[in-house]
Amino acid sequence: METNKDIFEEKPKSSLAKVLEILSTMASKPSGFIGLAILIFHVVLAVTSPWFAPYDYKSINSSLMLQPPSLEFWFGTDSLGRDVFTRTILGGRTALTVTFFGSIIALLWGGLLGIFCGLVGGRIDDIVMRIVDAFLSIPWILAMLLIVSLLGTSIEVLIPALGFFYGKGIVRVARAATHDVIAKDFIVSAKARGHSNLSIIWNEILPNVRDAILVEGAMRWSWMLLGFSSLSFLGFGVSPPTPDWGLMISNARGLMSFAWWAVISPIVGLSTLIIGINLTADAFAKALGIDRSTKAPV
């Protein structure tokens, strides 16, 4: 009886305190600390960079083409005479915005559909999972390229398209997590009390599968960033002259035998951001006690 008393006397923590606790657990390991630091650095940079960018990102100056790094142009200039430093610090803004909102869309539809399928089971579940499997077996790049080439490369197309294609993997994770809790007593008793499916999802299942879905969403964020920058690199992402790392790498690649600086700066920017998000997502999973080590990158 002693233990029961303890449970009742423990004050429920506020959600802010919980978030702070998870953050401090994440930062307690070196990899998590580095990841969080990189991620925060990039987010701050993306938000503030328009105020301290030294030059105009789209001003073309043919007399300053392919200048090597100097005091005037810290990272040199590109083939159109544009300042590489300016374009590099501005280059993460579109990628971060698109993938952040894309991940939220992916989390919402993937998570809810997965929970729903796990809960109702039966024929609906079978049919939905067949369709999800079919979408999983089409390479994302083929589908994304087709959509983007036919509908255009605006942000309004990219965000929902990325959100849709990266959400189908979350359906599976959410469904599996729901299967884990569905047989527990509190779900059975909620059903016996006559609660509707919607109320069971919201009050009983969601709090129990939330961690698994959030971790999956964090991981998807880094994959989506990878996918988005691949699209930009292939010329199917943001359109010039918007500064974007994938696009900058693809433009500067042809000239890199004598102007390596124009390709190295965006490479460093994009690599650090993806590694930062990855390390953070890993630390997040560990802080919530979820083992992702045996999962394939699907």
Place this chain on the structure above:
Amino acid sequence: MFFLIFKRFVLGLITLFIVSLITFVGVEILPGDACTSYLEREAFGVALEACIKRLGLDVPAYERYLSWAYNVIQGDFGYSLSGQMQINEVLGPRIKNSMVLASAAIIIGIPLALILGIITALWRDKLPDIIISTITIFSMTIPEFISSTLLILIVAIWLEWLPGIVIVPSDVTFLELLPNIILPVIAIAMIMTAHMARMVRSSVIQVMATDYIQMAILKGVPYWRMVFKHVLPNALLPAINVVALTIAWLLGGVVVTEVVFNYPGLGRLVIESISNRDLPVVQALGIILASIYVSINFIADLLTLMLNPRLKTLQTRK
């Protein structure tokens, strides 16, 4: 067990059927049909009518789907729009080239991943593990086009050891192709090895913590004998499925790598056909890539079933 294999097979076929529906309906509901998006500004008058006739766009969609599906089952994907060639002729050499690339990467990648995974697991949290794990995390997370670009910059431009891009027609012999594919193979194998090595590592660590391994240690079984006879067989089985998924996932990444190296494989065909708005080729590629994915998964299921006697009874009971 045969029932189980049969069931997996049928599920794979159903998945492919849905894929064919998705690619067909997807192309259908997106704005602009194959002819208007291919011809763009010239999409009027005689040219448009001829194109519509040739593709049979004047018959209802379901009839077109049925005849298309009927031909695909017989291995005929119809004609491409841009080259006026049969799609099969376009696909043949591309598939061969991509297979060369993929198999070279797999032949290098799987043994390397096994060795690295086992080393990192046995020396867990010690110096070899920390070094190798850091490298694998880096090569896993960095996008393919960045690692490929860096490889070209360092190996081809600065060191001048190997050709940076592949400039060969799509129907060269294997020996002519060989020096050209070294860098792309390294680029693909790097990512694949990293993913698989991580999987092998965590799998070996899990098995090392089980009771029967503790028992073997207590019984005084020699260390390496224990590793090879007791740990590895149990640790590698669950990795098969994950390895299959990783290979299948790389199909998307190979597109980017092939573009960077200008390699005439399936991946570059994806980009070319989409840039040309050659929708019949896009449809064919969708089906082919999906079939590869489904068959890799099916083979992995078969292998797991055949190698693990416990699963035979376990899953049929379910």
